Amino acid sequence: MNKKLISMAIAAVLAAPAISVADVSISGTMHMSIDATDSGDASDSDNTSVSSNFSNIVFSGDEDLGNGMKAVWQVMNVTVLDESNGAQWATGPSYLGLAGDFGTVIMGKADTPYFTFQSGFDVFDGTLADLATTMGTDGGGNTNAWSDNFNLTTQNTIAYISPDMGGFSVVGAYVTDWDAAGAEDNNNTDAFSVSASYSSGGLMVGGAFERHNHDGGVTNDGIELGASMTMGETSVGLLWENLDGDSNTDRDAWAVYLTQGFGNNTAKVLYTTVNESSNNLDEASMWAIGLDHAMSKRTSVYGMYASLENDDNSQRSLGGVDHGDILTYNSGADQSGFSMGIVHSF
Numbered sequence: 001m002n003k004k005l006i007s008m009a010i011a012a013v014l015a016a017p018a019i020s021v022a023d024v025s026i027s028g029t030m031h032m033s034i035d036a037t038d039s040g041d042a043s044d045s046d047n048t049s050v051s052s053n054f055s056n057i058v059f060s061g062d063e064d065l066g067n068g069m070k071a072v073w074q075v076m077n078v079t080v081l082d083e084s085n086g087a088q089w090a091t092g093p094s095y096l097g098l099a100g101d102f103g104t105v106i107m108g109k110a111d112t113p114y115f116t117f118q119s120g121f122d123v124f125d126g127t128l129a130d131l132a133t134t135m136g137t138d139g140g141g142n143t144n145a146w147s148d149n150f151n152l153t154t155q156n157t158i159a160y161i162s163p164d165m166g167g168f169s170v171v172g173a174y175v176t177d178w179d180a181a182g183a184e185d186n187n188n189t190d191a192f193s194v195s196a197s198y199s200s201g202g203l204m205v206g207g208a209f210e211r212h213n214h215d216g217g218v219t220n221d222g223i224e225l226g227a228s229m230t231m232g233e234t235s236v237g238l239l240w241e242n243l244d245g246d247s248n249t250d251r252d253a254w255a256v257y258l259t260q261g262f263g264n265n266t267a268k269v270l271y272t273t274v275n276e277s278s279n280n281l282d283e284a285s286m287w288a289i290g291l292d293h294a295m296s297k298r299t300s301v302y303g304m305y306a307s308l309e310n311d312d313n314s315q316r317s318l319g320g321v322d323h324g325d326i327l328t329y330n331s332g333a334d335q336s337g338f339s340m341g342i343v344h345s346f
Contacts, residue, residue, distance in 0.1 A: 026346075028057040031126055032081060033341030037318065040310075040333030051324030052081040053126035053341070056092055062099070069100040082324065093153055104161040111153050113171040113195035114210035114222060118151070121226055121239045123257045123268050128337045129288030129306035130320025134253050134272045135241050136222065137316070150210055150222040150243065151321045154191070167200045188215045202230035212245070220245030233261030251277035266292040268304075274316075282311030282332075286318075299344045307336040 031053040038046055060074040076092030095108030111119075115136070122131040136150035159173035175191040190213050197206025207225040214220075221244050228237035236258050244250045255272035273285040290304030308318050312332040 023063075024059065024061040026057065026059055028055075028076075028079075029343065029345045030055045030079075030081065031341065031343045033127065033324075033339045035128060035337055035339045037128070037337035038335060040335050049324075050082045052079070052083075053324045054322040055079045055081050058092075065098075067100075069098060072097050072099045072104065072106070080324070095157075095159075101163065103163050105158070106161075107158045109153060109155050110157045110159050110173060112150075112157075112175075112191075112193040112210060113159070113173055114193045114208040114224070115151050115153070116171065117195040117197070117206060117208040117226070118224060118239065118241075120204075121228065121237050121255060121257065123237075123259055124270055124288055124290065124304065124306070126322040127288075127290070127302075127304060127306070127341070128318045128323060128339050129270055129286060129290075129304065130322050131239075131255060131270075131272065132320030132322065133286055133308065133316055133318060134274045134284060135224075135239070135255060136243075168196070168198045170194070170196045189213060202235075204228045218245070233266075235259045251275055264294045266294075268292065274314075276311070282313040284308065284310045284314040284316045286316075298346060299342070301340070301342050303338075303340050305336070305338050307334075309334050 032055070033051050033053060034048070035051055036046075036048050056076055056078045058074060058076045060072075062073070063071045065071060073096045075090050075094045077089055078091045090109065093108075093110045095106040095110055097104060097106030097108075099105075118131060118135055119125060124130060132151040154173070154175045156176045157173055158176070159171065162170040172194040173192065175193075176187060177190055191211060193208070193210040195206060195208035197204060205227045207223070210222045212220040222241065224239060224241040226237065226239035228235065237256065239255045241253045242251070243253075251274060253272065253274035255270065257268065257270045259266055259268045261267075268290045269288070271285070271287045274283060276283050286306065286308045288304060288306040290302055292300050292302045294300045306318055308316060310316055310332050315331050318335045318337055
């Protein structure tokens with residue numbers, strides 16, 4: 001930037017009256033890994049890559065409005081640390097709302113309650129074994145179209161988060177329209193999502209439901225039920241999902257995980273499988289094993305291995321939606337990979 005412009009900007013700030021603002025915090029996560037993968041494609045089977053895995057920076061704050069109420073806001077930007085992708089501002093959940101004894105109401109861009117509930121079982125979140133590899137997608141290689149994808153951060157969203165009611169909580173969201181930014185919301189392509197859970201001690205049980213509406217009255221539905229139990233440093237969880245609808249597939253998927261902590265280390269195992277769907281997208285299964293080592297409260301390193309088996313008509317890929325370099329999908333391709341990474345939260 002021109003030095004004269006910098007001087008003018010500084011002078012303008014010094015001349016301006018003092019501005020009183022509510023508390024603002026900066027937080028986020030930086031997650032990088034190096035991956036050695038086999039995509040199952042004979043023409044390009046072995047690859048080594050550096051990945052930025054849902055690294056992000058978050059600006060958030062609140063203002064006390066009195067009578068137990070406050071204004072709350074957040075702006076998240078997903079950052080790509082290893083290359084330039086031309087990402088815009090506020091690419092992650094970003095919203096403005098009110099919070100009080102009644103709970104929290106926000107408007108803007110948000111992870112759906114369905115996706116948020118699933119994420120609670122994603123012990124390899126952001127890695128090659130991200131649970132979105134098998135959960136929330138139709139298996140046809142289509143992870144972007146909203147109609148067939150339930151791993152979503154949605155625009156044009158109003159959401160409600162209940163307070164903790166003796167261990168029971170509810171989250172609901174309505175998406176007014178899926179059209180491009182700036183287009184008038186006509187509600188012909190809207191959606192709603194809800195989750196409910198009960199937690200007591202180390203036990204959690206709950207479920208979620210989401211419906212996508214299309215022009216012409218076509219709908220796609222997703223439902224999932226899950227439970228987890230934590231006893232000391234041992235945790236186990238089980239998640240079931242069904243996707244069904246007029247333009248989607250009718251199929252079931254399962255995931256089970258086990259984590260065991262010892263000292264500064266956590267060992268993790270995940271197995272997930274999806275059965276053959278009504279439109280002949282075949283079965284797939286994935287398993288992963290990994291070890292995390294906490295170097296401090298905010299920094300950890302890990303090593304892991306993941307293996308994905310696709311039947312002939314299945315086009316799933318390691319990496320889900322949050323891993324930086326998702327492998328190219330090929331019908332019937334079996335994929336695998338080793339990964340070593342570092343995660344720092346601030």
